Amino acid sequence: xxxxxxxxxxxxxxxxxxxxxxxxxxxxxxxxxxxxxxxxxxxxxxxxxxxxxxxxxxxxxxxxxxxxxxxxxxxxxxxxxxxxxxxxxxxxxxxxxxxxxxxxxxxxxxxxxxxxxxxxxxxxxxxxxxxxxxxxxxxxxxxxxxxxxxxxxxxxxxxxxxxxxxxxxxxxxxxxxxxxxxxxxxxxxxxxxxxxxxxxxxxxxxxxxxxxxxxxxxxxxxxxxxxxxxxxxxxxxxxxxxxxxxxxxxxxxxxxxxxxxxxxxxxxxxxxxxxxxxxxxxxxxxxxxxxxxxxxxxxxxxxxxxxxxxxxxxxxxxxxxxxxxxxxxxxxxxxxxxxxxxxxxxxxxxxxxxxxxxxxxxxxxxxxxxxxxxxxxxxxxxxxxxxxxxxxxxxxxxxxxxxxxxxxxxxxxxxxxxxxxxxxxxxxxxxxxxxxxxxxxxxxxxxxxxxxxxxxxxxxxxxxxxxxxxxxxxxxxxxxxxxxxxxxxxxxxxxxxxxxxxxxxxxxxxxxxxxxxxxxxxxxxxxxxxxxxxx
Numbered sequence: 001x002x003x004x005x006x007x008x009x010x011x012x013x014x015x016x017x018x019x020x021x022x023x024x025x026x027x028x029x030x031x032x033x034x035x036x037x038x039x040x041x042x043x044x045x046x047x048x049x050x051x052x053x054x055x056x057x058x059x060x061x062x063x064x065x066x067x068x069x070x071x072x073x074x075x076x077x078x079x080x081x082x083x084x085x086x087x088x089x090x091x092x093x094x095x096x097x098x099x100x101x102x103x104x105x106x107x108x109x110x111x112x113x114x115x116x117x118x119x120x121x122x123x124x125x126x127x128x129x130x131x132x133x134x135x136x137x138x139x140x141x142x143x144x145x146x147x148x149x150x151x152x153x154x155x156x157x158x159x160x161x162x163x164x165x166x167x168x169x170x171x172x173x174x175x176x177x178x179x180x181x182x183x184x185x186x187x188x189x190x191x192x193x194x195x196x197x198x199x200x201x202x203x204x205x206x207x208x209x210x211x212x213x214x215x216x217x218x219x220x221x222x223x224x225x226x227x228x229x230x231x232x233x234x235x236x237x238x239x240x241x242x243x244x245x246x247x248x249x250x251x252x253x254x255x256x257x258x259x260x261x262x263x264x265x266x267x268x269x270x271x272x273x274x275x276x277x278x279x280x281x282x283x284x285x286x287x288x289x290x291x292x293x294x295x296x297x298x299x300x301x302x303x304x305x306x307x308x309x310x311x312x313x314x315x316x317x318x319x320x321x322x323x324x325x326x327x328x329x330x331x332x333x334x335x336x337x338x339x340x341x342x343x344x345x346x347x348x349x350x351x352x353x354x355x356x357x358x359x360x361x362x363x364x365x366x367x368x369x370x371x372x373x374x375x376x377x378x379x380x381x382x383x384x385x386x387x388x389x390x391x392x393x394x395x396x397x398x399x400x401x402x403x404x405x406x407x408x409x410x411x412x413x414x415x416x417x418x419x420x421x422x423x424x425x426x427x428x429x430x431x432x433x434x435x436x437x438x439x440x441x442x443x444x445x446x447x448x449x450x451x452x453x454x455x456x457x458x459x460x461x462x463x464x465x466x467x468x469x470x471x472x473x474x475x476x477x478x479x480x481x482x483x484x485x486x487x488x489x490x491x492x493x494x495x496x497x498x499x500x501x502x503x504x505x506x507x508x509x510x511x512x513x514x515x516x517x518x519x520x521x522x523x524x525x526x527x528x529x530x531x532x533x534x535x
Contacts, residue, residue: 042328043301044269045128045196046256047320049098050249051091051140051205052285053275055084055294057246065222066243070254071298074273077307078300079345084315085360085383089277089285089292090367094317095142095200098276099123099156101321101336104363105380105484109150110142112365112376112494114501116149116531117142122333123156124321128196131330134189136161137198138181139174140205146500149514149531157198161185169216170209173248174202179255186263194328201252204245206280207413213240226291227453228283228436229416230429238415242279270301270327272320282417283436286367287399288381288390289446289454293362301327305345314357314385315341337482359384359471361478365494368501370401373509374517375495378486382475388454389471390444393486400437402507443468490522498531 057063060072060080087097088104088111096110097103100123104111108118123142125135141157154160164180178199189195214220220236223243229235253273260266278284278292285292297315299305304327318338325332326342339357360383366376377400378393392399400406406421420436423429435455445459445468458464480487485494496517503511510517516528 042194044194046271048199048273050201050275052280054278054291055296058296068250070250074300075298080310081297082312084297085293086277086295086317092145094276098317101318101338109497112497113367114144115497117147117156118150119152125158133196134193135196136185138178140200140202170212172207172209178252182256201249203249204242208241213244234415272299288362314360316360369504382471386449388446392440395442406437492520493522496520
């Protein structure tokens with residue numbers, strides 16, 4: 001088991017030469033291996049990440065009336081994964097894990113929502129840039145949070161290309177012209193250089209323009225409402241508006257595919273399409289339940305990846321960084337916990353021989369400023385092909401924020417949440433309200449074959465006690481090996497990390513924007529890291 005336990009401070013790497021091969025030497029990694037000599041041409045890499053999209057919300061997965069021809073094409077001509085999971089059901093921790101190949105408890109500040117990204121944690125764009133790739137992004141990169149506070153010279157996803165704008169079809173869709181920015185990046189790139197580009201769509205993240213899907217011709221009877229929501233018209237319309245933004249995302253992907261085709265680069269480009277976490281609804285995003293962590297994933301590169309395959313292998317987004325590195329002829333860093341999918345993608349091994357993925361680990365720390373002292377709701381989980389075991393480390397806290405407001409989506413227009421909260425005393429709604437917003441026990445266990453929506457906690461069922469014991473032991477041992485502070489008596493460090501999001505002035509206790517909470521710094525006698533002046 002590869003592991004790393006990083007110190008609580010970082011080394012400022014401000015000199016531009018630090019991002020060359022010398023950067024890797026500063027990390028104690030020696031000389032970085034060069035591209036293999038037998039590679040005639042290194043592939044371009046296009047990472048495509050939607051914002052808050054649950055599996056199975058693509059047409060090819062079988063969701064009726066959801067039109068995603070671009071994703072479906074990548075899936076048909078490449079490999080479609082049916083059991084891919086984000087390591088954390090939150091934007092910035094999940095993106096940090098994807099970029100680094102490490103779990104959130106290995107990433108210090110970057111492992112919690114809207115904090116900072118230390119500059120001594122390399123990302124795959126950093127490594128590819130040092131190996132001669134042109135790197136850039138459009139839309140939403142790593143974030144929310146402050147990469148400047150981590151003493152970085154640019155966003156961890158690459159150099160920004162966001163100047164081109166368009167008029168979107170609804171008021172809540174981003175005005176960024178993703179495809180035009182991608183085209184500008186390609187025009188600026190030296191012809192001889194391969195590229196590594198990140199397309200981070202802001203859709204289908206809330207807010208949605210209410211009623212936009214109805215005006216586009218979609219009808220509420222097309223929606224199958226999950227059983228943890230009330231089947232009400234405003235819930236159905238909310239889900240429709242979410243679907244409409246998924247289709248917008250897919251259209252932008254289609255434009256980028258067309259740009260690559262016109263440039264003659266499509267066949268030379270490895271395209272990977274996924275999402276950072278589940279849908280922006282109650283009991284999905286910011287939870288470790290199936291609808292919060294299971295995401296779409298498709299990968300296409302016809303020169304080296306045989307298409308037309310559907311794989312049910314357990315996959316985590318931390319597997320993507322080592323996969324991309326191996327695809328271009330580089331080795332993964334020793335501290336990457338992700339496992340390269342390249343042997344499986346390239347056909348060197350069949351699905352039944354893919355090593356090491358009998359389970360995946362999941363985690364969560366603070367999401368928004370939703371509690372006194374800006375404390376989080378820490379969770380760890382292990383997911384096998386059948387079972388989900390969750391350990392809620394602070395079950396005395398309210399999981400979705402302190403009542404009465406339950407602020408997980410503060411200032412967001414969320415008709416589904418609003419309806420559940422407004423009807424919480426009604427007999428038919430009350431169980432659904434408690435299922436979403438009520439306090440949770442310390443341990444939860446779900447049989448996903450019989451309960452895919454995680455509605456029945458079977459933690460005390462006598463038939464499962466041996467399985468629960470084995471899962472808890474496996475998870476705890478791996479977390480300890482990977483240096484999780486929650487397993488090493490200094491887990492409060494996650495509650496000390498700076499927060500660069502929206503501060504709620506009426507919540508009591510610590511609420512300083514962008515500062516460490518010294519009351520939860522677990523290393524007596526050591527200095528809290530110094531941040532650059534940001535305001």
